[in-house]
Amino acid sequence: MVTDDEIADYEVTERCALCGRAAPLTRHHLIPRTLHRKPRYRKRLGRDLMQTAILRVCRPCHSHLHRTLGERELADHYASREALLSHPDIRAFVEWLATKPDGFIPKRQARRRRS
Numbered sequence: 001m002v003t004d005d006e007i008a009d010y011e012v013t014e015r016c017a018l019c020g021r022a023a024p025l026t027r028h029h030l031i032p033r034t035l036h037r038k039p040r041y042r043k044r045l046g047r048d049l050m051q052t053a054i055l056r057v058c059r060p061c062h063s064h065l066h067r068t069l070g071e072r073e074l075a076d077h078y079a080s081r082e083a084l085l086s087h088p089d090i091r092a093f094v095e096w097l098a099t100k101p102d103g104f105i106p107k108r109q110a111r112r113r114r115s
Helices: 004-010 039-045 047-052 059-068 071-077 081-086 088-098
Strands: 013-015 022-029 054-058
Touching (some): 059 088
Antiparallel strands (some): 022 054
């Protein structure tokens, strides 16, 4: 579900933190919000860090992140820009998308099954 804050972000055009294209941006929480109340993450990371660890990414990059990785996997292994770009599927998508013109929206791929 898209929140009011994310809708407001659609009006702002900046550069995506992953692909570098100029586009309306959304906020990607490096620690997914559904995990913010879990004791395991609160104890390890702290509430302030969880709420401020955010990347501003375009909608295609954001959708691809969540289509490729589960929430716990994102929180445990991919909680930084560098870590996200180290994932081969994400890196390939970002490199491909970076070659496309600003405003290009890729066709949605089928949801991948997580192992």
